[in-house]
Amino acid sequence: GVAYMDGQYLPMSEAKISVLDWGFLHSDATYDTVHVWEGRFFRLDLHLDRFWGGMQRLRMKIPYSREQVTDILHNCVALSGHKSAYVEMICTRGGSPTFSRDPRQSENRFIAFAVPFGSVANKEQLERGLHVSVSEIVRISPKSVDPEVKNYHWLDLVKGLFDAYDAGGETALVLDENGNIAEGPGFNVFVVKDGGLRTPAFGVLPGITRRSVFDLAAEINLKAVAEDVSRSDLSGADEVFITSTAGGIMPVTKVDGTPISDGSVGPVTRRLMDHYWKKHSDPAWS
Numbered sequence: 001g002v003a004y005m006d007g008q009y010l011p012m013s014e015a016k017i018s019v020l021d022w023g024f025l026h027s028d029a030t031y032d033t034v035h036v037w038e039g040r041f042f043r044l045d046l047h048l049d050r051f052w053g054g055m056q057r058l059r060m061k062i063p064y065s066r067e068q069v070t071d072i073l074h075n076c077v078a079l080s081g082h083k084s085a086y087v088e089m090i091c092t093r094g095g096s097p098t099f100s101r102d103p104r105q106s107e108n109r110f111i112a113f114a115v116p117f118g119s120v121a122n123k124e125q126l127e128r129g130l131h132v133s134v135s136e137i138v139r140i141s142p143k144s145v146d147p148e149v150k151n152y153h154w155l156d157l158v159k160g161l162f163d164a165y166d167a168g169g170e171t172a173l174v175l176d177e178n179g180n181i182a183e184g185p186g187f188n189v190f191v192v193k194d195g196g197l198r199t200p201a202f203g204v205l206p207g208i209t210r211r212s213v214f215d216l217a218a219e220i221n222l223k224a225v226a227e228d229v230s231r232s233d234l235s236g237a238d239e240v241f242i243t244s245t246a247g248g249i250m251p252v253t254k255v256d257g258t259p260i261s262d263g264s265v266g267p268v269t270r271r272l273m274d275h276y277w278k279k280h281s282d283p284a285w286s
């Protein structure tokens with residue numbers, strides 16, 4: 001892979017930040033990840049919108065325009081030589097030359113990189129569906145760390161993952177403050193009931209893939225809403241799937257050891273997966 005920092009393009013192994021950077025010391029950073037498929041960026045504008053929105057909410061500034069960042073991301077991909085890649089853009093609080101504890105004294109830092117694509121779910125999991133466990137862990141609250149800003153606050157999600165592994169699951173879902181389903185380590189979740197789609201509304205990252213599912217649902221006349229999803233909505237769903245840039249739409253066929261419906265990948269999920277991948281070669285979605 002290839003990284004960009006401080007005005008230079010570097011091999012990934014040479015891209016290093018100071019241990020005094022607040023991104024490292026305090027998770028004081030935001031980032032976004034875009035997928036490049038066969039040389040084509042997928043929904044880059046939406047990722048740039050979210051990245052700029054995050055920097056604004058965290059009161060960070062970088063000395064680059066959207067156009068400059070777009071060029072940098074394209075250059076990282078071109079220099080990496082990969083046709084399919086994950087491209088990440090990061091803004092950290094940075095640090096202050098005088099070690100000031102006042103974040104206003106810090107010089108915010110922009111870093112970008114492109115690495116080869118590797119899906120979060122393997123082929124076998126995509127065919128049979130993932131096995132998910134619900135953890136009792138509560139995701140960061142909108143009252144503390146804004147979960148709508150893409151962030152590196154993952155201690156809750158990682159704890160959820162270990163809970164899931166201990167319970168025999170492959171990945172985890174964690175809860176919101178009211179005990180409803182929130183999201184998982186790097187993905188949003190949807191339930192399908194009576195042909196309609198539902199995904200948690202609040203306290204989660206507004207995923208770009210989640211947004212794509214709403215757009216696809218509108219195109220193929222499926223009802224889709226953002227509303228609370230309780231634990232029983234999840235276990236009683238006709239179908240369940242999770243969404244992320246890193247994996248697209250991924251079927252879930254078991255929750256807490258119990259099969260969803262008959263335990264096979266459902267027709268609505270299949271249809272959405274199929275449409276989603278077709279959109280990767282649709283210029284209107286680039």
Ligand code: PMP
Pocket residue numbers: 033183184185186187188204205206207208209210243244245246
């Ligand atoms: N929730 C969290 C906590 C995430 O980190 C991510 C992806 N990084 C998502 C949801 C999915 O978002 P997207 O579809 O934009 O990748």
